[in-house]
Amino acid sequence: MANNAKRIRFAPKGGLYMAPAPTGETGGTALPTDLGDGKPPTGYADFGYVDEGGVTITPQLEVDPVNAWQSAVPVLYNVKSASFQIKATLMEFNKLTTELFFGASWVAVTGSDGKDTGIYRLDLSSTPSLTEISLVVDWSDKDIKYRCVIGRAQVSDRGAIQLQRAENGKFELTIDAMDHAGSLGYVLTNDVMGKAA
Template structure:
């Protein structure tokens, strides 16, 4: 009888909790440790609550086949593009999530040179795209994981629905940018050594 394959149910993981953090890309000190799952990396700030759909992490590699006369199938594939995207819906209306979503900064309106308590966010017809560094933490029990993206920009924004019985949500797709040949990296304290 053939031997049973090497399986281990303890290696099935869930993301029962997690956080998303951001910092300006320029000058960010990238974390090199997985963290404790509760504390923001130095220089990063939390973006608050995320919808119960969680965070979607999508690495993409697009290729073109190289066909030759001597074969009916490709002999290799050539990489044409690569992407690393984070999709997340934030449920907190705070300064960080709204500035990311609208692509502009809040400024307090002054009245006769005095703060008025009213804040204004101007939407430009030619907006400047903000470059950020992003960290996503998640874990289950003692197992913690972290994705670090050194440089990223908002690629897509969803619509805000204003409804009597539903909270406002800020749906964003954040794409990694090249950072000296890297899109980012993943850290974990789960044992990934060969078994």
């Protein structure tokens, strides 16, 4: 195959979206099967601005070699584990980002008179529950679109928030895919891989 600079892709536009993980029940999250139009898929919420480093997508396989007496090299590899990971640094302080980062929900604080005080509280449990989510990452380069869909996922790592005078606070999150009916996720595109550009 000849070199073709037209096949090089960038991701100048994109979005990161979240919804509750599908439960299989009526009215639950339906995983998108289209490329989208630059807006969140139905039932998904937009995380907003992501740090200029963008989104990192990491599929991984860990394999064990199978060695045989008759060969100096492995004769087979066996899959030990598989993972699919999304990493992003979110820039907006909103309900979605803060609740996912802290692993808790905001509640309105009421006064002794039962009226809303205009203050919201997020309680950090000493025994937090783990929230399962569905994640969609969209990116595009001109008319070429990509969409990565993860049916079930969970936050596996959080970075520290730096509160500084000259730089905005950010929420660094690593999200790992979980098994969803035998799938870690899928990628959709209108970039025809078999077609010569």
